[in-house]
Amino acid sequence: MLDIRPITAFTDNYHWLLVDTATRQAAVVDPGDAAPVLAYLTQHSLQLVAILITHHHADHIDGIGTLLAKYGPLPVYGPATARIPQVNHAVQEGASLTLLGHSVEVLEVPGHTHEHLAYLSREPLAPGQGRALFCGDTLFAAGCGYMFEGTPPQMHASLQKLAALPPDTLIYCAHEYTLSNLRFAAAVMPHNTALHERQRVEAAKRERGEPTLPSTLALELATNPFLRCADPEVIAAAASVEALPERDPASVFGVLRRWKNRF
Numbered sequence: 562m563l564d565i566r567p568i569t570a571f572t573d574n575y576h577w578l579l580v581d582t583a584t585r586q587a588a589v590v591d592p593g594d595a596a597p598v599l600a601y602l603t604q605h606s607l608q609l610v611a612i613l614i615t616h617h618h619a620d621h622i623d624g625i626g627t628l629l630a631k632y633g634p635l636p637v638y639g640p641a642t643a644r645i646p647q648v649n650h651a652v653q654e655g656a657s658l659t660l661l662g663h664s665v666e667v668l669e670v671p672g673h674t675h676e677h678l679a680y681l682s683r684e685p686l687a688p689g690q691g692r693a694l695f696c697g698d699t700l701f702a703a704g705c706g707y708m709f710e711g712t713p714p715q716m717h718a719s720l721q722k723l724a725a726l727p728p729d730t731l732i733y734c735a736h737e738y739t740l741s742n743l744r745f746a747a748a749v750m751p752h753n754t755a756l757h758e759r760q761r762v763e764a765a766k767r768e769r770g771e772p773t774l775p776s777t778l779a780l781e782l783a784t785n786p787f788l789r790c791a792d793p794e795v796i797a798a799a800a801s802v803e804a805l806p807e808r809d810p811a812s813v814f815g816v817l818r819r820w821k822n823r824f
């Protein structure tokens with residue numbers, strides 16, 4: 562069994578820490594800032610044994626060097642790209658790695674960046690839970706990542722790959738963007754009652770100073786417009802802001818993504 566703990570960094574990043582409480586070993590996902598990770602590991606007497614990287618952006622990788630300097634040579638898993646020279650275990654779609662005794666599967670989800678990866682535990686990491694998905698800046702709670710490098714069909718396909726996972730999959734994304742994403746979602750889906758309920762629940766969490774994450778895939782399927790590109794309400798909203806001659810889900814996704822950029 563592993564505990565998954567959020568380490569907050571910068572203004573809205575989460576560096577997810579996987580902790581084996583029996584062995585006091587830990588692994589971290591996307592440590593853009595080493596300082597809060599080091600502080601947490603020290604305070605809780607944990608030994609860092611592995612690093613997972615989803616993509617090359619500085620707020621996901623800039624802490625790697627400092628962590629390696631402190632904890633010695635560790636496996637750093639990530640995409641095969643010259644843009645992340647710190648990766649020493651390059652992995653690709655379908656690869657398996659063993660992390661703190663648990664099997665983790667690698668998914669390629671291009672769109673936010675060309676080489677973006679997600680990591681999915683093969684089994685629940687704690688009893689009674691769903692499997693854990695670490696999806697970086699691809700799928701966000703109630704939203705999705707900015708499309709820096711991909712095309713709408715590519716990003717849409719990546720999100721659909723995640724949407725096909727079991728509904729109880731726990732979604733650990735890398736930013737706390739949920740409330741602003743929900744405001745956009747409400748503009749797209751004003752009649753979605755599950756969305757209104759979610760806005761109330763997530764706002765209360767933030768008022769208590771709690772993360773809104775992890776989310777579940779079931780909740781995303783019900784309330785995330787970027788996973789609902791075949792929903793008539795979403796299609797109608799997209800067609801109201803931009804000419805939409807092709808009403809296929811990838812075209813609807815493209816309109817939503819451009820709309821969100823200027824929202």
Ligand SMILES: [Zn+2]
Pocket residue numbers: 616618673698
């Ligand atoms: Zn990014």
